[in-house]
Amino acid sequence: MTATTSHSPDLPESHGGSAAAGTSDQGPAIAVQDLVKVYPGGKTALAGVSFSVDRGEIFGFLGPNGSGKTTAVRILVTLLRKTSGIARVSGFDVEGQADRVRDQIGFAGQFVGVDDDLTALENLTLGSVLHLVPYGAARRRAGEVLEIFSLGDVAYVRAARLSGGMRRRLDLAQALVHGPTVVFLDEPTTGLDPQSRKALWGLLRHLSENGTTVFLTTQYLEEADRACDRVAILDDGRLVKVGTPRDLKQEVGGGRLMLTIRDDADSTPAIQALASMPNVTRVQPGQTGEPLVVYVDDPSTSAPVVLRLLQAEGIEVASLEQAQASLDDVFLRYTGERPRVEASVEGTVSTGFAAVHGGRRPH
């Protein structure tokens, strides 16, 4: 074994003097201002986006399909040229100082970028060598990182023979193996089983506590809620909201109650009654057969009050479900509830949301 005291899963620290010395000390890890990307075909992917990410922060980029998340990531990792605006990583301009930016970053894209003909160990070793780590050190580090990602048993297996989840993990390991100071992960948990997801979040949290900045995009709002320090919601190439998950959730109300009224009842009197209640923020009528959604400050105290009120009005409630506000609510509130047309897995999920919530924009 190597001499590292492994009390916790330690990834290699940011590699050596050059990178650390190159960081401009005080500024944010990522600074983006009025970023615009218009593709050659004329499609505007980013229509003037501004945000900044602090060092050590886990920053989640949320948005429906086609909202520009991946475009933003690819500009920040120097893979795509911006049309206008400013984008800096660790203080370096992504175009004028692309090499300095590349010194600082790790990246795992939406598609798994591992070499099928190389073994897991070789893939990771190459990952470090590409970041100018000497071969011996690169290989040792690769071995250690494989263990962290529970891939130690398949170190000598070619990537082509690994399962989808393992390949995904190997890809993520490759983004982290050289000890980057800013990590970009485009939908990192897609294709991971729940255990691996949990492990990844733990690892990212650990990295962020040690000063690594994590920028990620995700469709799993629940995860973003739990794992991100701040989230930004992107819609149609514009940032519609940036904040901590807690702040954003408070904005839409503390929680909601989902009520189903007995079949033959007309929901209009119920809605009127509910809307007049003091703690109700908003009532959203459901379509036939769908529950009525009542946004309240505190669902657990409001539930009995609501039941009593409806009983007094002579309205029979078939079922009542309560839920704390989630990023889903925030997301849907700010991005609308239209289903997205992209043919992808997430597309069907969005359609699902739309169906549940009545397929219309609130307000």
Place this chain on the structure above:
Amino acid sequence: MREPAIRDVKVPVSVALGARNLIKNLRAPMLITASLAQPLIWLVLFSQIFRGLADTPAFRRLGYGSYLEFLVPGMVVLSMLFTGLQSGLATSTDIATGMMDKLLISPIRRSRILAGRVMADAVTMLLQGAIILAAALLMGARVRTGWIGAIAMLVGATTLGVVWASVPNLIALRTRNSELTMVGGLLLTLPILFLTPAFFPRPLLPEWVRAVAAVNPAAYVIEMGQRLMSLGTDWGQDLRTLIALAVASVVLIPLAVLASRAAAE
């Protein structure tokens, strides 16, 4: 750790990438096998079919040993052309799998990526050329200029192959599509081979083919090989071959380099 003692050698990135490309050729040898098998089959077939050509006075007057010896350089060059195509396909695969992204976001010069590709291509081509030459020797061919001549022929053909590989790589980088790379490369490969004296000596070729061959670097390399196989060196002609290769490199390699720079579009 299973391997306790690995020295901290500072491997140049281009060498590491070259090794990686070679390892891929060895582990997934389908394409490489194909680009070796085709010239070998042609070597056997054509040396039989056109055998009679060697007995005609027109051919005999030129002084080549046998049709087989005459054919070897063309088949060596053919295998290089195929391997150049395979190089472009490997690049388009890297683009499709996201591997190219990994290379592009690492703090290495863009030229290192190309250098790694060229290194692997050159080694592969040299080995292939040697195998084809060995097969020809087994079939009874002789190299009049000896070892030095054989090596010069292989090195010349490899240089041509590496320069030519710029074209399929250029297509791969521009189109980011392996089908287009395959089709484009194949469409170009055979004319480049046939518009040379690979199968018929220059004096026996139609006027227009001779005209095209005059600007086709492959023609120069093949003819140099044919001289080395049967006739001996001709420094004046060999110099022209070098110039043809230099011109081709100056035109094609910068195109591929520019395309690789623009890959981050």
